[in-house]
Amino acid sequence: MPLASRLPAPPETMAVLEETYAGVLRRDPGESEFHQAVHEVLESLGPVLAARPGLATAKLVERVIEPERQIMFRVPWQDDDGEIHVNRGFRVEYNGALGPYKGGLRFHPTVNLGIVKFLGFEQIFKNALTGLGIGGGKGGSDFDPHGRSDAEVMRFCQSFMTELHRHVGEHTDVPAGDIGVGAREIGYLFGQYRRVTNRWEAGMLTGKGMLWGGSAVRTEATGYGNVMFTAEMLRRRGEDLDGQQIVVSGSGNVAIYTIEKAQQLGANVITVSDSGGYVVDEKGIDLDLLKQVKEVDRGRVSDYADLRGSSARFVAGGRVWDVPADIALPSATQNELDADAAAILVRNGVKAVSEGANMPTTPGAVHVLQNAGVAFGPGKAANAGGVAVSALEMRQNASRAAWPFSQVEEELLAIMTSIHDTCYETADRYGAPGDYVVGANIAGFERVADAMLAQGLI
Ligand SMILES: NC(=O)C1=CN([C@@H]2O[C@H](COP(=O)(O)OP(=O)(O)OC[C@H]3O[C@@H](n4cnc5c(N)ncnc54)[C@H](OP(=O)(O)O)[C@@H]3O)[C@@H](O)[C@H]2O)C=CC1
Numbered sequence: 001m002p003l004a005s006r007l008p009a010p011p012e013t014m015a016v017l018e019e020t021y022a023g024v025l026r027r028d029p030g031e032s033e034f035h036q037a038v039h040e041v042l043e044s045l046g047p048v049l050a051a052r053p054g055l056a057t058a059k060l061v062e063r064v065i066e067p068e069r070q071i072m073f074r075v076p077w078q079d080d081d082g083e084i085h086v087n088r089g090f091r092v093e094y095n096g097a098l099g100p101y102k103g104g105l106r107f108h109p110t111v112n113l114g115i116v117k118f119l120g121f122e123q124i125f126k127n128a129l130t131g132l133g134i135g136g137g138k139g140g141s142d143f144d145p146h147g148r149s150d151a152e153v154m155r156f157c158q159s160f161m162t163e164l165h166r167h168v169g170e171h172t173d174v175p176a177g178d179i180g181v182g183a184r185e186i187g188y189l190f191g192q193y194r195r196v197t198n199r200w201e202a203g204m205l206t207g208k209g210m211l212w213g214g215s216a217v218r219t220e221a222t223g224y225g226n227v228m229f230t231a232e233m234l235r236r237r238g239e240d241l242d243g244q245q246i247v248v249s250g251s252g253n254v255a256i257y258t259i260e261k262a263q264q265l266g267a268n269v270i271t272v273s274d275s276g277g278y279v280v281d282e283k284g285i286d287l288d289l290l291k292q293v294k295e296v297d298r299g300r301v302s303d304y305a306d307l308r309g310s311s312a313r314f315v316a317g318g319r320v321w322d323v324p325a326d327i328a329l330p331s332a333t334q335n336e337l338d339a340d341a342a343a344i345l346v347r348n349g350v351k352a353v354s355e356g357a358n359m360p361t362t363p364g365a366v367h368v369l370q371n372a373g374v375a376f377g378p379g380k381a382a383n384a385g386g387v388a389v390s391a392l393e394m395r396q397n398a399s400r401a402a403w404p405f406s407q408v409e410e411e412l413l414a415i416m417t418s419i420h421d422t423c424y425e426t427a428d429r430y431g432a433p434g435d436y437v438v439g440a441n442i443a444g445f446e447r448v449a450d451a452m453l454a455q456g457l458i
């Protein structure tokens with residue numbers, strides 16, 4: 001896809017960015033999600049490079065695009081029947097200019113280097129926007145935890161950390177959860193780290209249990225934060241969440257706590273989904289039942305529909321975007337909301353779309369939504385609540401403190417409001433009022449670039 005500037009920029013500046021992008025396509029063919037993530041950022045940087053030619057001279061954009069370190073490793077493990085499996089592990093330590101590498105681990109059969117690089121590249125700017133002194137990184141494996149016993153997941157996590165421990169630490173690289181990596185997996189990973197290093201290093205992993213160094217609100221943080229960001233976008237338009245009809249995709253950690261905060265603010269959430277399809281619940285999602293199905297029984301959204309009764313309908317293979325709503329909060333996976341879905345949302349009168357997931361909206365869908373005047377919150381800004389509270393967990397660990405839920409939630413609200421305002425004001429300053437994609441990309445990039453320039457050619 002050719003590079004088109006989202007903002008007026010001199011042709012010679014765009015030519016430099018186009019050559020940089022061509023280099024990415026040449027060097028990393030086939031990594032389509034990584035290309036997509038880079039493409040979106042480069043489309044925002046024209047005016048920045050035009051105003052600061054020194055960035056081009058310093059090859060700053062090329063340096064940000066190339067990870068500082070890419071680690072891949074073998075993960076052998078044995079299932080409950082004694083059969084041996086071999087998975088592949090990844091950790092991309094993308095950019096440490098602002099702090100230790102920080103980012104989740106994803107366990108999903110679709111994980112490959114390109115996926116990890118897209119997630120890590122997004123994480124650089126997301127973490128920069130938090131202002132909390134964290135660099136960008138990401139990792140994971142093509143291991144599929146679905147249907148595996150706790151013992152099998154434990155053996156996999158122990159094998160995975162036996163290798164990963166060489167590369168992580170509280171002052172180096174601090175992983176956390178993402179798709180397929182929740183409280184159970186974090187526990188097994190931390191236990192193995194402790195065993196192989198003989199160190200109690202609380203700050204090397206976030207999302208830990210409350211009894212052993214975890215932070216209040218970390219479980220809720222990503223979902224809460226996206227709803228807080230959405231509320232700020234609406235507030236700027238003289239609206240709030242009370243009474244709004246909301247469609248949510250996904251039914252995991254981000255989706256569940258998105259629903260919780262949205263319901264607390266008076267909204268009516270009527271859908272959840274998983275890879276089998278979606279449920280629409282005319283009475284509104286029963287969150288206690290959803291938590292029981294997903295967090296306790298590790299079931300499917302179709303099980304929710306069966307248990308919920310007549311108000312809930314399961315649509316196999318369908319997408320929540322077909323259901324009329326005021327607000328859409330994609331909280332499952334990348335590229336789940338395409339241009340056709342965006343057109344349906346617009347036709348049904350959607351007012352705001354805010355990304356709880358990482359890069360869930362395709363470029364074509366972003367174009368449809370923004371052209372229709374829909375408030376759009378990009379994931380690198382809107383879903384930064386998770387990593388922000390991870391950074392607060394690291395802060396508590398460093399001071400051996402444990403803050404109460406109310407204090408952490410107050411901090412989270414302040415951080416999400418600050419991220420919103422930074423993006424909003426940056427977009428305004430660059431002549432793209434209300435374009436949070438431009439605001440997030442430029443504000444995040446400038447913070448990283450200034451730190452990189454100060455630290456020399458490394
Ligand atoms: N956890 C965190 O701290 C943060 C997560 N995110 C992002 O939020 C999104 C969700 O993560 P999280 O809630 O933690 O993960 P979970 O594993 O808890 O839940 C993922 C949900 O998305 C669904 N899903 C995953 N892949 C697909 C697919 N290919 N097609 C349809 N549905 C799919 C899953 O359904 P199924 O069970 O059928 O696979 C599940 O309902 C991801 O994009 C993640 O990168 C962003 C910021 C922070």
Ligand SMILES: N=C(CCC(=O)O)C(=O)O
Nearest residue numbers: 103104176178386387390
């Ligand atoms: N998966 C996460 C959370 C990362 C973290 O808490 O370090 C993300 O920001 O995408």
